[in-house]
Amino acid sequence: MPSKFTLVLLAVVGLSLWVTYTLLNSKTGSSSLAIPGFQQMAKSSPIPTPETPTYNPPKDYKFDENTNVQNELDSINPQVVDTDFTDLESLQESF
């Protein structure tokens, strides 16, 4: 005959398992279980609205044996020029 303590312990463990199962299987996050923070845990992050202009993928370069590779390499000249920021700066000055 199990003692009173064992019965209570079993009941508590069973209840804990049920609560955990309910928590993990809740799809909406709007369960009636009033556990603070739960909704935050279950709610997925909203997808950011795309605000950037259409992204143009980089050009597809293909060279062959006739290509002067050195010339192609020399033509690479990464720049961050002042004119890139002209519009931004003039708008900033207007604030």
Next chain:
Amino acid sequence: MKLKFFLILLITFFGFAPGVFARVSVNDTYQAKQSQFEDSVNGLSDPGKKQKILEFNQMLKDVNLKVTSRFDDDMAKMAAILEEFKRRKNVTETTVAYGQGDTPLDSGAYWVNWAQEAVAYQKIQDYTPYFSGNNVSGAARNSISRLSSDLGTVKNKVLTAKTYVQKAVSYAE
């Protein structure tokens, strides 16, 4: 006594678990900051200023994308140059996941990959001018400054990759 202790432990666990296990992703942080930005914009009394700050924010994104797209092209060209050299030298495989490789061709591939990652990372950076009160101008200036500085850093990374590709070309020729 033990039962009481166990129950307290259980209640404590369920009280704090949701907060502990709640994951705050990068996107959550971004969304929270964007929301804060929108609140700040809505708090401006001048409608013209509101419009300008939103336009400015969009322009920051456009400039970042425009410049990083140019870098993307540069990196694509470097990758194609290395591919062509590998073809000419009958190198069928260059896998350099870690380290810089044994040959200049391997090193070139490594640094191209490194710079490509830097460009990709730069592309998703956020330069929203977060401001409080009416300090719009200061926040805007700060955003331009950060964008310019970061793009300069990425430019140097592209140039570093170019140096290693040049070494690979010199080695292979």
